[in-house]
Amino acid sequence: xxxxxxxxxxxxxxxxxxxxxxxxxxEALLPLLAECGGWSGVALSDAQGQPLAQLGWPEAxxxxxxxxxxxxxxxxxxxxxxxxxxxxxxxxxxxxRERDRAWASSRADVARLQSLDRLLVVLEQLxxxxxxxxxxxxxxxxxxAMFPQARVEWTEDPQRLPAQVTYLKPLLLxxxxxxxxxxxxxxxxxxxxxxxxxxxxxxxxxxxxxxCLLMQHWQAVRQASHTHSLxxxxxxxxxxxxxxxxxxxxxxxxxxxxxxxLAAAVLAVEGGMxxxxxxxELAKTKLEKSLQALFRSQRLVEKMLYFSRDSQxxxxxxxxxxxxxxxxxxxxxxxxxxxxxxxxxxxxxxxxGQVIINLLLxxxxxxxxxxxxxxxxxxxxxxxxxQDQGPGIPEEVRERVFDAFFxxxxxxxxxxxxxSVSQQIVHAHEGALEFxxxxxxxxxxxxxxxxL
Numbered sequence: 001x002x003x004x005x006x007x008x009x010x011x012x013x014x015x016x017x018x019x020x021x022x023x024x025x026x027e028a029l030l031p032l033l034a035e036c037g038g039w040s041g042v043a044l045s046d047a048q049g050q051p052l053a054q055l056g057w058p059e060a061x062x063x064x065x066x067x068x069x070x071x072x073x074x075x076x077x078x079x080x081x082x083x084x085x086x087x088x089x090x091x092x093x094x095x096x097r098e099r100d101r102a103w104a105s106s107r108a109d110v111a112r113l114q115s116l117d118r119l120l121v122v123l124e125q126l127x128x129x130x131x132x133x134x135x136x137x138x139x140x141x142x143x144x145a146m147f148p149q150a151r152v153e154w155t156e157d158p159q160r161l162p163a164q165v166t167y168l169k170p171l172l173l174x175x176x177x178x179x180x181x182x183x184x185x186x187x188x189x190x191x192x193x194x195x196x197x198x199x200x201x202x203x204x205x206x207x208x209x210x211x212c213l214l215m216q217h218w219q220a221v222r223q224a225s226h227t228h229s230l231x232x233x234x235x236x237x238x239x240x241x242x243x244x245x246x247x248x249x250x251x252x253x254x255x256x257x258x259x260x261x262l263a264a265a266v267l268a269v270e271g272g273m274x275x276x277x278x279x280x281e282l283a284k285t286k287l288e289k290s291l292q293a294l295f296r297s298q299r300l301v302e303k304m305l306y307f308s309r310d311s312q313x314x315x316x317x318x319x320x321x322x323x324x325x326x327x328x329x330x331x332x333x334x335x336x337x338x339x340x341x342x343x344x345x346x347x348x349x350x351x352x353g354q355v356i357i358n359l360l361l362x363x364x365x366x367x368x369x370x371x372x373x374x375x376x377x378x379x380x381x382x383x384x385x386x387q388d389q390g391p392g393i394p395e396e397v398r399e400r401v402f403d404a405f406f407x408x409x410x411x412x413x414x415x416x417x418x419x420s421v422s423q424q425i426v427h428a429h430e431g432a433l434e435f436x437x438x439x440x441x442x443x444x445x446x447x448x449x450x451x452l
Contacts (some may be wrong), residue, residue, distance in 0.1 A: 026053035041076035366390025
């Protein structure tokens with residue numbers, strides 16, 4: 001080889017070395033590699049023999065040399081000194097490429113973990129908000145932060161969806177780069193989240209999986225919110241139905257309570273009218289008694305209306321003794337009452353009154369005579385006990401006493417909601433409602449609440 005040829009060879013090898021150092025694609029390097037080696041064909045394959053790049057079609061007559069444990073160099077021609085230099089350069093470039101790929105992959109994994117961290121925060125925010133518009137803004141801000149180079153679009157109009165996008169399936173396109181993920185409610189399309197990018201292949205399958213997870217969680221939150229709303233409505237209806245059932249149970253006693261002062265008022269008015277001409281003072285006295293009786297009737301009606309109306313969840317400081325006294329006046333159940341000095345409790349007076357009335361009505365139904373009511377405090381708790389002299393609760397039904405619609409009364413005499421709803425009210429007040437056999441027979445129910 002002449003000096004001129006040697007110089008050209010060194011120049012070509014130097015160029016090849018530079019191209020390898022810049023990690024040019026294998027396909028772009030093969031022509032220069034073949035020229036340097038004087039080969040009519042050259043190819044690269046991985047360690048398993050799968051082709052990576054080729055110039056010409058490898059034939060059985062081609063020679064091959066291992067590039068360490070990374071792959072193979074296939075060439076058509078003789079090896080020579082250049083072959084060993086080429087194998088060393090190819091190994092060095094190959095390992096650098098693998099290191100760069102591993103570094104890029106680790107950076108992608110870190111970015112994925114950061115996206116997952118942000119996603120977890122978003123999922124928590126979505127769960128804490130029940131308004132759809134607020135949830136949508138949270139989701140859009142989070143997605144834009146995850147994909148700052150993308151144009152994020154939200155649409156609830158199917159006419160604005162790109163032609164390739166389906167309603168209930170995600171879509172990932174490389175060119176033009178598009179990622180579309182739907183939000184469904186009750187197996188129906190509600191909206192779609194669209195990500196656009198001018199960069200080809202800007203989105204990966206992992207990005208689609210992340211957004212699908214976000215949408216699926218959002219869908220679950222929406223469904224849970226709807227179910228919770230329905231449950232709250234049904235609980236409110238159940239509470240009100242139980243209250244009206246209690247009103248129906250003590251309606252006869254209330255009619256008697258109203259009839260007594262009204263009859264007294266009528267007699268007082270009639271007597272007063274007869275005394276008006278010549279006994280004015282006596283007429284005034286009778287009319288005042290009549291007015292007092294009417295006021296008493298008015299208070300009874302007001303209490304019944306207050307008890308019957310649909311209560312809300314507002315809480316206030318409640319005097320349990322006063323609540324007991326009003327309940328006794330309202331339902332007209334005769335009882336021996338022993339009240340102790342009580343601190344106030346925090347609760348809804350209507351709901352607590354409903355619990356007390358249910359206990360009084362159950363005691364009256366068990367045995368109308370000998371009902372005893374006691375209130376007392378033992379430090380952090382306030383207690384109200386209602387004891388009857390009835391036959392007690394049979395052992396076989398004790399576990400079902402607080403079940404909804406369970407009753408031991410005759411058909412038409414009870415709804416089976418009183419104790420079930422009462423227990424729910426007491427639990428909502430962070431209290432306890434328990435029962436036990438009373439000394440001497442009968443049953444004792446105990447309502448316990450935390451003091452204010």
